[in-house]
Amino acid sequence: MATAFLRTVILYFLIMAGLRLMGKRQIGELEPSELVLTMMLSDLATVxxxxxxxxxxxxxxxxxxxxxxxxxxxxxxLRSVRLRRVLCGSPTVLIDRGKLRQDAMRKNRFTLDELLEELRAQGVCDLKDVKYAVLENSGQLSVLPWPSAQPPAARDLGVSPEDGVSLPVILINDGRLITQNLQRCGRDLKWLRAQLKRQGLSDHRQVFLMTVDEQGKTVCIPKEASE
Incomplete structure (x- = not known):
C-alpha cells in the first residue's frame, strides 16, 4: 500500500511539472504536438x-x-519559422473579405454547420457581416466583422470616458483575511473594521467576499446563514 501511494505521488507531481512547462492553456487551446504529448504522458504514468x-x-x-x-x-x-509551421501548423483563412473559401474548409474538414455554430457563438448570425474568419492552430475560430457590422466604440461616438477599469483585489476570501493584499492596497485593519461596520458586521469571518479596486470602490458580500 505504501509503495502504491509513493509511486502515485511521484508520478503525479512529475506529470504536473510537465504540464506546467507547457504553459497555462486549456485543452482546446493545445497545439497538436502538445495534445499528443499530454496523451502520451498520461499513458506512460498509468502503467x-x-x-x-x-x-x-x-x-x-x-x-x-x-x-x-x-x-x-x-x-x-522559436528560432525557425519553418519548423514552427511543421510542428504547429499555420492559421487558415476560411472567409476572406466576405468570400467563403470552400477549398480551405474542405482541406481542414471544417463543415458549414461548424462554421455557422462558431459564428453564432461569437454573436454573428449573418455571413455577410464577416470580413475575415481565421481558423487558428488551436482549432478556435477568430472572427473579424466588417466595420459597418461592428458596435461603435466611444471614440466613434465622440465620447471621452474616464478610465474606470481597474482590477479588484481580494481582501477577504470565504472568511479568511488576506493580510498581504490589504497591505498592498495601502489599507490597514482600522480601515477594514470601518468597512465592516458599515455593512453591520463585526468580524471578517462573517464575510464571504470583500474586494477593493484602484478607485477605492469596495464590494462586501456577507456569508449566508447555513441551513
Missing amino acids: PMQDFGIPLLSGVIPILTLLSLSMLLSQLS
Whole structure:
C-alpha cells in the first residue's frame, strides 16, 4: 500500500511539472504536438502506477525524455519559422473579405454547420457581416466583422470616458483575511473594521467576499446563514 501511494505521488507531481512547462492553456487551446504529448504522458504514468512489477524508472525515464524533447522542439521552433509551421501548423483563412473559401474548409474538414455554430457563438448570425474568419492552430475560430457590422466604440461616438477599469483585489476570501493584499492596497485593519461596520458586521469571518479596486470602490458580500 505504501509503495502504491509513493509511486502515485511521484508520478503525479512529475506529470504536473510537465504540464506546467507547457504553459497555462486549456485543452482546446493545445497545439497538436502538445495534445499528443499530454496523451502520451498520461499513458506512460498509468502503467507503472498500476503494475508494481514494472520498475518506477521505466515510467519516469520515458516521461522525462518526452518532456526534454518537447522543450527542445519548443526552443528550436522559436528560432525557425519553418519548423514552427511543421510542428504547429499555420492559421487558415476560411472567409476572406466576405468570400467563403470552400477549398480551405474542405482541406481542414471544417463543415458549414461548424462554421455557422462558431459564428453564432461569437454573436454573428449573418455571413455577410464577416470580413475575415481565421481558423487558428488551436482549432478556435477568430472572427473579424466588417466595420459597418461592428458596435461603435466611444471614440466613434465622440465620447471621452474616464478610465474606470481597474482590477479588484481580494481582501477577504470565504472568511479568511488576506493580510498581504490589504497591505498592498495601502489599507490597514482600522480601515477594514470601518468597512465592516458599515455593512453591520463585526468580524471578517462573517464575510464571504470583500474586494477593493484602484478607485477605492469596495464590494462586501456577507456569508449566508447555513441551513
